[in-house]
Amino acid sequence: MAKLTQLIDNEVFQAYATYATIVLLKMMLMSLITAYFRITRKAFANPEDTASFGKGESAKKYLRSDPDVERVRRNTQSLSLFL
Template sequence: MRRGEMAKLTQLIDNDVFRAFATYATIVLLKMMLMSLLTAYYRITRKAFANPEDTASFGKGENAKKYLRTDADVERVRRGHLNDLENIVPFLGIGLLYALSGPELSTALLHFRIFVGARIAHTFAYMIPLPQPGRGLSWAVGYAVTISMAYRLLSSVLYL
């Protein structure tokens, strides 16, 4: 790296909005990673596996085949994880561009915090499960935050 490139990278890391984005992005990524562990936990405790090789410890033949099945609890966790993928990935892309567009720190923090809170609430609503509209509202709030960042980003750097 040349000297000028290093200075630009240091400026980015010293940017409060970027650091806030990095913090909240890390939180939701860790939350999403936790869903993988939760899926594995439910698969093991419910003895419900998707692949034949995963049932090897239960013997061979018909005995192992009975563990090659779906389970309602495993599927619920998997749907929650899929919903994370569908919502956190757009947040990461749009949120990064938004953070780099120079928004006010207080506005950016509001976006990031509401999104993270909404995703955590969505996970609890999905896993407990809580009655609707709790899960739907938490999804809608997080989605609206991402749309709001996209709108503000496009409004500030529009090159159409």
């Protein structure tokens, strides 16, 4: 079995680790961006998410689809396809 130092010095492993780190960081960042857009645009997908903005009928107006939020959400979903 190869020693850990040999594995770390391998160019292929270094490239894989670099790209995996970039993809994971981007995925985490995109989830924060999606949350930011949902909160600032007040466009939520679930009734549970609207609890802090109102109860009952007043919360239903926040259950909507916003084009900016959907663009960020689709971008995040397409990113997860590559994992």
